[in-house]
Amino acid sequence: MSSTALVTGGSRGVGRGVATALIAAGWTVYVTSRHGTGPDGAIALACDHTDDDAVADVFAQIEGDTDSLDLLVNNAWAAPRGFGGFSDKFWERPVDDWDTLIGVGLRAHYVAAVHAAQMMVDRGSGLIASISSFGSRGHLHSVLYGMSKAGLDKMAFDMGHELSGTGVTAVSLWLGLIRTELLLSLGVDEFAGFSLQRAEDPEFVGRVIAALADDPQLDSYNGHTLVTAELGAAYGLTNNDGTPPDSHRAAFGGGPLFPPTPSDSKPNRR
Template sequence: MPIRSERPVALVTGASRGAGRGIAAALGGAGYRVYVTGRTLQEGAAPLPGTIGATAAQVDAAGGEGRAVQVDHGDAQAIADLFARIGDESGRLDILVNNVAALHDDLVKPGPFWDKSPDLVGILDVGLRSHYLASWHAARMMVPAGTGLIAFTSSFGSVCYMHGPAYGAQKAGVDKFAADMGVDFRGTGVAAVSLWMGPLRTERSERTLAEHPEQYESFMAEAETPEFNGRVIAAIHDDAERETLSGQTLIAAEVAERYGITEAGGRRPPSYRAMLGEPRIAHPAIVA
């Protein structure tokens, strides 16, 4: 029998860098044992800085317990092995943050999709298919326990044109995952939400800002930190009424207001609802 961890346990996929890194660190600050996954083990092995080991160390430094696991999320067996390990080592899973995605360098390249690499389709494999499989495994741990949160990192690109059709389809897809999983989770104690993050200060966005300042400078001035979004996810999990949010697509900046979460110095990142669109409301019909 596995020993049940006394700490709450989270899994953040795609946490070598970017949103996943900061979300993992924030959950560490909330006292979680955080499994951080990705493919990068050594600095310099990827075009952008960051490794899963460095993220795990940040979780430790924040007061949590970081566990780095190298996973290719395009491999279904590797995903299954990851959840088996979490079950064996920790005996529980409280939060799954589905964040991993295959982001091609052509993503922010100007021009129509046919002038970009067809490999951008990878975001639909590692970003949709992998999220579904991870959620399937997580549900089989959480539902018997009667508690848990599955969160998808998403964006306004779900409803407006942002970076082209592959990116938009992936974001719309995870919003729909949250909506339909929310139906299945009714009465189980498990919740599923999709979280629209605003512009983020990450390694990738800093590089993009340097390359295309005219396009991104105004957005980045009010950018969120990934840690901000991690604290929002932790607050949703801790909310005794989180099931009322299940199935919804939420705007991080707006949810942060609900929980009194701010950036350093009390700064409140803006919601871009009026500028970029608002979450779709699922129709209440259920066809089983």
């Protein structure tokens, strides 16, 4: 029997690539999106992640179909109106930017994690992986963007504490620059100072997550924030063209991630 995953926000970008990689690895993959679309081979469900009842219905369907959930990839996200939240100063923006960047970018991840944990803890296994970024460490895009990503890291850390001993693992993943279709369509060689040639393919992120889920030492990462480029290097994974992507840790100040302790036993994988 194949393992079952749910990728929220799986119709495009990172979510679509993650779902595609998991399908290729033999997973049964559910994806959510507002319009119920997803990559070939996925079971696509329409879901507005600001609607708690709609989210509950998604998990009820998965439980009814499979009676199990092995992996939740928290990836749902919504941009502020006009995407101006990534160019204007915080005092120049309407305060309802909060409703997308925090309401979807953070709260929706928490809601999905609650439902996933209820299924996983009963079975004694599972992985909850939330898509974060280096915006937790340095200013990236906007104040609210950074707040949401830092919140995801702390969420994984505290969830890991409460999940200890259950067999369920919670992590936060710092992705680097991602070669999405939208970014590649711009025809540029670099973005925000980072090379597209050394950026991450969305499918690379999915391969990293699949390898992490199968890692016999998975529970040692419970509550940790992990850099996907570094984790991929440890697993021997590359982009679609065979090149390894760069970690942006040094560009954002270096240092340890969560948990912020000096006794980091796996420095190349955090």
